[in-house]
Amino acid sequence: MPKTIDLTGKTCVIFGVANQRSIAYAIAQQVAAAGAQMAFSYQNERLKEHVEKAVAPLGSSLLVECDAIDEAQVENVYRRVGEKYGRVDMIVHSIAYAQHDDLGGAFSKTSLQGFRTALEVSAYTLVPVVSKAVPLMGEHGGSVVTLTFDAAGRVYPGYNIMGTAKSALENIVRQLAAEFGPKKVRVNAVSAGPLPTLAARSIPGFNEMRSAYETRSAMKRNVNHEEVANASLFLLSDLASGITGAVIPVDAGYSIMGL
Numbered sequence: 367m368p369k370t371i372d373l374t375g376k377t378c379v380i381f382g383v384a385n386q387r388s389i390a391y392a393i394a395q396q397v398a399a400a401g402a403q404m405a406f407s408y409q410n411e412r413l414k415e416h417v418e419k420a421v422a423p424l425g426s427s428l429l430v431e432c433d434a435i436d437e438a439q440v441e442n443v444y445r446r447v448g449e450k451y452g453r454v455d456m457i458v459h460s461i462a463y464a465q466h467d468d469l470g471g472a473f474s475k476t477s478l479q480g481f482r483t484a485l486e487v488s489a490y491t492l493v494p495v496v497s498k499a500v501p502l503m504g505e506h507g508g509s510v511v512t513l514t515f516d517a518a519g520r521v522y523p524g525y526n527i528m529g530t531a532k533s534a535l536e537n538i539v540r541q542l543a544a545e546f547g548p549k550k551v552r553v554n555a556v557s558a559g560p561l562p563t564l565a566a567r568s569i570p571g572f573n574e575m576r577s578a579y580e581t582r583s584a585m586k587r588n589v590n591h592e593e594v595a596n597a598s599l600f601l602l603s604d605l606a607s608g609i610t611g612a613v614i615p616v617d618a619g620y621s622i623m624g625l
């Protein structure tokens with residue numbers, strides 16, 4: 367296939383690889399194949415080895431520990447990226463977390479602490495991840511992609527507080543897109559259909575979601591990692607230079623159906 371996206375000389379920072387099934391990993395494969403220099407953050411020491419092993423086939427890259435709720439650690443990622451590559455052009459934010467007790471069961475039982483945790487990790491972290499990178503983007507600007515889910519706008523029983531978090535995340539995408547648009551920084555979200563990953567395994571009803579997509583989506587099937595990564599690559603690249611603040615569904619047309 368002819369290479370239509372060339373990211374040679376550009377730097378991409380990826381937050382959210384846990385293993386080779388992570389959506390962030392599928393995106394990283396595409397971005398690295400398009401020629402970009404890569405930097406990865408891993409959440410904590412426990413994940414370091416898995417992430418190191420997962421990203422090794424993608425060639426030489428920078429790895430930095432970062433719990434994204436700690437702004438100093440986010441700053442440290444960009445300091446290290448600045449030292450090694452001197453610039454940031456693309457960012458992938460593929461981070462989410464909710465406490466086990468707040469997934470499944472009655473939504474009204476969500477605790478305040480559970481609300482704070484889910485919203486802080488899954489939505490708020492996009493704010494420092496973008497704003498602290500802007501100085502390194504310089505005059506050329508940059509492009510950011512985050513991952514959301516249809517539950518931002520509709521109820522998926524079991525997904526509970528994560529739906530609230532995705533709603534907030536999509537709003538944050540628009541707020542950041544508006545604020546940093548004049549600096550040529552674009553911020554978009556890909557709304558992916560359900561994919562089997564580590565995070566997805568903790569969602570009660572995940573298998574029902576997969577079967578609903580298979581029977582009720584316009585295309586009568588689920589999407590795969592590569593399709594979500596392809597759309598993300600497009601948004602990260604200059605081919606999407608006129609798109610910002612958007613939520614692009616990669617869901618085989620599930621969200622357009624009424625029945």
Ligand SMILES: NC(=O)c1ccc[n+]([C@@H]2O[C@H](COP(=O)([O-])OP(=O)(O)OC[C@H]3O[C@@H](n4cnc5c(N)ncnc54)[C@H](O)[C@@H]3O)[C@@H](O)[C@H]2O)c1
Nearest residue numbers: 382383384388389409433434461462513560561563564565
């Ligand atoms: N898998 C799906 O069906 C699906 C569908 C739509 C959207 N998404 C979204 O895609 C994103 C990636 O999830 P995934 O499915 O690839 O699962 P995953 O488990 O592979 O990735 C989740 C990542 O979040 C990271 N993370 C959690 N808390 C963090 C913190 N405090 N600091 C830094 N990193 C933290 C984890 O380390 C992990 O790498 C999430 O935002 C998820 O909601 C997933």
